Amino acid sequence: MSRVLRASAIMAAGTMASRVTGFVKAAVLVAALGSAQMGDAYTVANAIPFILFDFLIGGVLSSVVVPMVVRRQKSDPDGGRAYEQQLVTVGTIALTLLTVVAVLLARPLILLYTDGWSPRRIEVAVMLARFVLPQIAFFGIGALAGAILNTRDRFAAPMWAPVLNNVVMIGVLAIYYLTAGQAGADVNNVSDADLTLLGLGTTAGIVAQCVVLMVSLHRVGFRLRPRFDLRGAGLGEMGRTASWTLAYVSITQIGFLVTTNIASGAGNAVPGAGNTAYAQPFQLFQLPYGIIAVSVITAMLPRMSRSVAEGRLDSVREEFSSGVRLVSALLVPAGLLLLVLGPAVTVLIYSWGNNTLDAAIYMGNVLQIFGLALVPFSLFQLLLRVFYSFGDTRTPVFIGAGNTAASIALSVLAAYALPAKYVVMGLAFAFTITYVVGTGVAWALASRRVQGLNGREVAAGLSRMYIAALPAALAALAVLWITRETTDLNALSAAIMLVGGGGLGMVLYLVIAHRMRIPEVSSVVGMVAGRVGR
Template identity: 30%
Template structure:
């Protein structure tokens, strides 16, 4: 089909779906993905536990996954979506297509070159990201071999993020949010069906990552075709839009992905600690990321194109009100989620992972780092909704300054806490630096008038306090001692946890209703 024969790409709807509804769609899809992600981790824990082979895979997977979050879903998305939104608001369809084609060509060429270099230098990358593995030749070689297989995932998933950013800019949020489900399904299938066929069973997980990358990319292409925006890659680094994106991306690499850099530093230092430390941090991080992904990232995903269009239309009051709406939505979910993770750390780890090769010690140690990560959960979520307030206005200088401050602070916290608290100290350092990052972002938006508390802020905070006290009381009354959770069967643990979750969530939302909070208070277009 020729370019002239492609269907006209629609303009963004003048009456876009409500933010609550759009966030709900993304949240539901992300919840499905995260639940399957937990199933994936349960399968991995059952088959591979927290030993040397599991540590090697998590490092081989973390490196491209870290770069994906840093580059594709971090810097690129935050730079590309505001520029694309400006083209959608002020440009023609042909100009939008020209931007997409130029970005596809430039992005694809860079990613291909990076992927080839990384595959050739896999041992160097492994030594850089997990220097503690250098003393264990078998673990180091295994991680390097798997990295050669997993690293092309960065190329595939970055192009997937590019396609998803286009769809999000047209308020097609469901497809990009559903796409990560394919990663979990591929890895579950690889662990169960492929690992028994391989000489080194854990290598199956690496192949599962590569297969997932291809599935995710090809899944989104038909939806781009329906919009008439299927990219025709063209390398043109002189394109005005590409130049703007590149200028925004360089500082954005630091500004939006500091938490990912901090988590990576945890892995580097954890590689020097006792065997299992990398896995304990991984399992606890995965649990803390469930509410972060379902709610924090979902809200951030929805408001970025919305804020970008408001900025392009010079609607300052609506911009500030939208940021405040996002902050309140995060507080509504983030506070009880963090509280529940702190109070139920061992029961949650035991319910999800205490099977097969996972020992009682693994549960206890993972729970320590889960509590530490949970203390920073609200900060992680706030970063996801505050950073778009800068990037939507194409301001990348302020977040990069804040990011550098937070990253340096994290290094100091790491060194101060790793000796007395081991792996849990690394998690706590990440949480402390996240709070510093979030508070500085918040202060910056307030100073520039991009965020202002809307009427009823004090009443909202008091309602939130009452509901969370009720939640804590219900959990403490109904929960059993840790030894009982460790000794119980998988079925009993699952049933008891389901009762706890239902009772806690029910009590929380009933309490919110009794103190006067209603769903209509969060409806916003």
């Protein structure tokens, strides 16, 4: 556990810096664009590059590239260097072609993810999409570099590079807000010059992130030499393995397509309760997952892949169970605190500029529902890495198909059964239920694969963590109630709730968990105390 903890701590520090600057970026974004029609247009346009990257390449990186590069590093006489160069060559060509095609198809792509938008609103989204779609190439090349760095146990750069992207975006959005003013939040009055600044600035941030990762890869000895001698490179094997990953991503994107269209329709009926009201809370929900779970997942996958290659299933079980307990030690209280303090978080971040207080509170209500999904969603992602460490990309497809079918059914039910104002909340609840059920299914299948996942030990640890976290949630609720009774809800009172309620809650949880001798919490406390004492 100590090795995972050290690696995770390095990544968590970078991810923390990335997420903190991401907080600022999100606040400036909503202040500049609002959370109604202009905000929704940007949200959809900027999501498409990531959708396409994920659809064709992103899933392959996380599930196929890392395990295969690890195997080639162990088996090839040159330590897999030629193989890495071949991967980067093929990836760069594929990403460039994908980017060109995507830019040409910007309009139909926007129409695919919107429902009932006005012609002007669609024109704004299409123009933004043409500027931001080149992100695909730079984001993908950077992700390839990050995957290779991870196989060499170099985790810092992939976690710190997004900070530069956020800093660039903060500057661009600040300039946009100062130059466009209130017109910047109105699709009917925003100028083409302002849209050009917004679109090109968004892509510039991803370019900077890519450059940082390529420089870091060069520093660890990788040399970018185009390699077209692909015979015997094993790319056919990768293609066969990746086909299941592409199927998995395709299935999940169907769910995203349905969610986006339902949110678009709700936003038409109730401005401020559409795509932005779903996307921004989802990003906030991803904050503790990104800082804690992603760091552990990134460190776990290469280690589990090596253990599988050496036939040591006991090491896989131990790596997984220790990772689950380590992740849950902080995600359990974080999920409960989001459930209590969701509106305080969003009012502090989003109640500025061209956005309204009511819209910020609405996003907080959505965030509260997402808080319920934090632990099951994170456990689900950890479970998928068990399959990927075996090179099994087929089983996650069937799990993903079930997840997506359940999500679509529940989302459509929410769209038809709930008033438009509550539809986005219903989508968040559908997401939560889907991952609770999906985690149970994935656990049963993964446990069968590795002959047990130390389930009793994990369940006992999680139970103790929730027992320790309940007083923390109650303390945060008390601070919330006192603050609401004595002041009006605004950014200042929200900050008091977060500092008082969130801070008191986390301190109380750490003290109780440490006294209960929950080893994962004690390890975190000990590591922090040791660093402070230096």
